Amino acid sequence: xxxxxxxxxxxxxxxxxxxxxxxxxxxxxxxxxxxxxxxxxxxxxxxxxxxxxxxxxxxxxxxxxxxxxxxxxxxxxxxxxxxxxxxxxxxxxxxxxxxxxxxxxxxxxxxxxxxxxxxxxxxxxxxxxxxxxxxxxxxxxxxxxxxxxxxxxxxxxxxxxxxxxxxxxxxxxxxxxxxxxxxxxxxxxxxxxxxxxxxxxxxxxxxxxxxxxxxxxxxxxxxxxxxxxxxxxxxxxxxxxxxxxxxxxxxxxxxxxxxxxxxxxxxxx
Amino acid sequence: xxxxxxxxxxxxxxxxxxxxxxxxxxxxxxxxxxxxxxxxxxxxxxxxxxxxxxxxxxxxxxxxxxxxxxxxxxxxxxxxxxxxxxxxxxxxxxxxxxxxxxxxxxxxxxxxxxxxxxxxxxxxxxxxxxxxxxxxxxxxxxxxxxxxxxxxxxxxxxxxxxxxxxxxxxxxxxxxxxxxxxxxxxxxxxxxxxxxxxxxxxxxxxxxxxxxxxxxx
Amino acid sequence: xxxxxxxxxxxxxxxxxxxxxxxxxxxxxxxxxxxxxxxxxxxxxxxxxxxxxxxxxxxxxxxxxxxxxxxxxxxxxxxxxxxxxxxxxxxxxxxxxxxxxxxxxxxxxxxxxxxxxxxxxxxxxxxxxxxxxxxxxxxxxxxxxxxxxxxxxxxxxxxxxxxxxxxxxxxxxxxxxxxxxxxxxxxxxxxxxxxxxxxxxxxxxxxxxxxxxxxxxxxxx
Numbered sequence: 001x002x003x004x005x006x007x008x009x010x011x012x013x014x015x016x017x018x019x020x021x022x023x024x025x026x027x028x029x030x031x032x033x034x035x036x037x038x039x040x041x042x043x044x045x046x047x048x049x050x051x052x053x054x055x056x057x058x059x060x061x062x063x064x065x066x067x068x069x070x071x072x073x074x075x076x077x078x079x080x081x082x083x084x085x086x087x088x089x090x091x092x093x094x095x096x097x098x099x100x101x102x103x104x105x106x107x108x109x110x111x112x113x114x115x116x117x118x119x120x121x122x123x124x125x126x127x128x129x130x131x132x133x134x135x136x137x138x139x140x141x142x143x144x145x146x147x148x149x150x151x152x153x154x155x156x157x158x159x160x161x162x163x164x165x166x167x168x169x170x171x172x173x174x175x176x177x178x179x180x181x182x183x184x185x186x187x188x189x190x191x192x193x194x195x196x197x198x199x200x201x202x203x204x205x206x207x208x209x210x211x212x213x214x215x216x217x218x219x220x221x222x223x224x225x226x227x228x229x230x231x232x233x234x235x236x237x238x239x240x241x242x243x244x245x246x247x248x249x250x251x252x253x254x255x256x257x258x259x260x261x262x263x264x265x266x267x268x269x
Numbered sequence: 270x271x272x273x274x275x276x277x278x279x280x281x282x283x284x285x286x287x288x289x290x291x292x293x294x295x296x297x298x299x300x301x302x303x304x305x306x307x308x309x310x311x312x313x314x315x316x317x318x319x320x321x322x323x324x325x326x327x328x329x330x331x332x333x334x335x336x337x338x339x340x341x342x343x344x345x346x347x348x349x350x351x352x353x354x355x356x357x358x359x360x361x362x363x364x365x366x367x368x369x370x371x372x373x374x375x376x377x378x379x380x381x382x383x384x385x386x387x388x389x390x391x392x393x394x395x396x397x398x399x400x401x402x403x404x405x406x407x408x409x410x411x412x413x414x415x416x417x418x419x420x421x422x423x424x425x426x427x428x429x430x431x432x433x434x435x436x437x438x439x440x441x442x443x444x445x446x447x448x449x450x451x452x453x454x455x456x457x458x459x460x461x462x463x464x465x466x467x468x469x470x471x472x473x474x475x476x477x478x479x480x481x482x483x484x485x486x
Numbered sequence: 487x488x489x490x491x492x493x494x495x496x497x498x499x500x501x502x503x504x505x506x507x508x509x510x511x512x513x514x515x516x517x518x519x520x521x522x523x524x525x526x527x528x529x530x531x532x533x534x535x536x537x538x539x540x541x542x543x544x545x546x547x548x549x550x551x552x553x554x555x556x557x558x559x560x561x562x563x564x565x566x567x568x569x570x571x572x573x574x575x576x577x578x579x580x581x582x583x584x585x586x587x588x589x590x591x592x593x594x595x596x597x598x599x600x601x602x603x604x605x606x607x608x609x610x611x612x613x614x615x616x617x618x619x620x621x622x623x624x625x626x627x628x629x630x631x632x633x634x635x636x637x638x639x640x641x642x643x644x645x646x647x648x649x650x651x652x653x654x655x656x657x658x659x660x661x662x663x664x665x666x667x668x669x670x671x672x673x674x675x676x677x678x679x680x681x682x683x684x685x686x687x688x689x690x691x692x693x694x695x696x697x698x699x700x701x702x703x704x705x706x707x
Contacts, residue, residue, distance in 0.1 A: 455561035
């Protein structure tokens with residue numbers, strides 16, 4: 001595998017500073033500060049309801065964070081950066097421009113059922129990147145090839161397995177050539193025997209130097225593929241460290257120990 | 270424009286009195302609709318092909334012809350074939366017979382939601398078909414179809430206005446008469462519309478309460 | 487039976503049928519356009535506007551069509567809105583149909599999983615493109631049946647226009663009946679005409695539904 005990580009490796013591409021998010025009275029995220037570095041794989045783990053999915057969704061403004069900042073390469077995401085007192089959201093055209101560079105993969109795939117796999121991938125290339133038809137479909141085919149689904153291009157989502165659907169969803173995101181990819185529990189809706197094919201596609205992307213933020217319950221993936229692992233508990237960021245410090249010896253924080261304990265009990269092999 | 274509330278206030282008692290007839294037509298029409306609808310529904314799913322076909326033709330015809338035309342046919346046809354009904358009775362019958370076609374389909378939809386096992390259990394106990402319908406199927410179908418039946422009743426309140434065309438002094442007709450005397454169509458018809466709206470509001474609220482009651486059991 | 491009367495009144499009846507079709511088609515198209523606008527406005531506007539739209543929908547749905555027609559036709563001139571019977575008929579159809587159509591569109595909007603729309607936003611598709619490319623094509627499949635159903639209901643409501651002297655089919659039939667003192671045959675034939683119209687329309691609706699659900703069948707094949 002050629003190593004094409006560039007010289008800027010290690011520099012932060014997304015910076016989150018003192019960010020908070022509430023749903024009514026419920027504190028979903030409290031005072032989160034974390035960096036996503038270029039070409040790294042950052043896994044977000046933690047008990048359900050800890051806020052890890054919300055953190056991910058704030059990074060591309062699918063959820064509006066209330067306080068603090070999320071910046072991608074210095075640019076404030078979602079809000080106008082003019083210092084006005086109650087912040088106002090960016091015009092939707094600007095937000096769309098920002099989102100073009102942030103790919104997202106969902107737990108429920110969210111493919112568009114009335115399009116074929118190829119059309120699902122090509123749609124944004126045609127309408128957002130405004131590529132000519134031939135080029136858009138050629139790029140879409142290449143993206144499907146990357147996730148090993150070139151032969152399923154003409155299938156509708158209903159004619160694909162869950163793992164295949166999720167790989168089409170990944171192809172849809174990478175075809176846009178994003179700077180960062182966000183994964184929201186990409187294997188949680190899959191039957192166990194289909195998890196592997198999706199994870200191996202993700203591993204390959206990591207090896208090619210894609211910057212990835214992954215919310216996951218796959219501890220094996222976090223332990224072996226992640227560069228760093230962030231642990232969230234009850235809306236707070238508890239730790240953000242290399243995987244060895246969490247999965248290796250006994251972790252320092254008692255909350256992490258408890259989480260891994262219940263995790264191991266559930267997954268006795 | 271001078272919108273005169275005095276005209277409305279002055280004529281409100283007449284309109285409200287007429288609203289009673291509107292209610293009578295719709296409620297009595299609904300009663301006929303449910304009673305007839307049960308039999309049409311039973312015929313529609315009966316084992317005898319000719320019964321099924323007859324029910325299908327009934328439903329298709331009464332749903333395919335405007336109610337206003339049905340009303341006029343009733344009015345001109347009945348005397349022609351020697352049946353002399355009071356106008357009000359003929360209107361109620363026409364409304365009920367038309368609505369029965371819809372009610373039959375509502376009940377058929379509700380029956381499909383009842384597990385076949387219940388019918389099998391009744392058969393296994395040796396229950397007669399009539400008893401099965403009276404005690405098991407119809408009560409459940411009415412309960413399941415309740416929201417749609419309430420909708421149907423609201424629809425009947427609205428279509429009862431058509432009876433004005435054949436001279437029955439219900440709400441719309443009385444509003445027309447008052448307009449003829451006062452030359453104030455805007456005020457009078459808006460008042461009539463408000464009364465229709467309130468009747469339907471009350472019915473839909475009652476329907477919601479009834480639905481909740483039925484769910485608790 | 488005096489069916490030879492139809493020979494004499496045939497042209498008038500045909501004209502009436504033409505007016506019926508005109509009011510029906512123009513009213514349906516106008517109602518669909520207005521209903522779609524209401525549904526879109528409801529989806530993308532502030533709460534006070536939504537309340538107003540909701541009130542409009544409930545008021546129109548809670549009152550008889552005939553009363554609405556009377557308010558428009560007889561009440562209209564008092565606020566400077568003088569309409570010919572046919573104009574009043576079509577306009578009242580548009581108003582009467584719009585809330586039902588808007589509810590159909592709203593349920594269609596609601597049937598598309600939010601995740602699909604989020605996914606579209608994530609790849610940078612704009613709201614208009616999302617509506618046109620993602621929401622509408624899928625929605626069409628679901629709303630064709632209720633849409634044709636309501637259009638059929640409207641076809642029957644055209645008969646009510648005769649009350650304000652719109653020269654449509656029922657009106658012409660009544661004229662014929664009054665002038666010739668025959669009632670049974672004209673109304674029987676009239677019923678048959680409406681019935682055929684309805685049967686034909688629902689058959690057409692099924693064809694359309696068959697066409698728009700094409701891709702689903704192909705996908706599941």
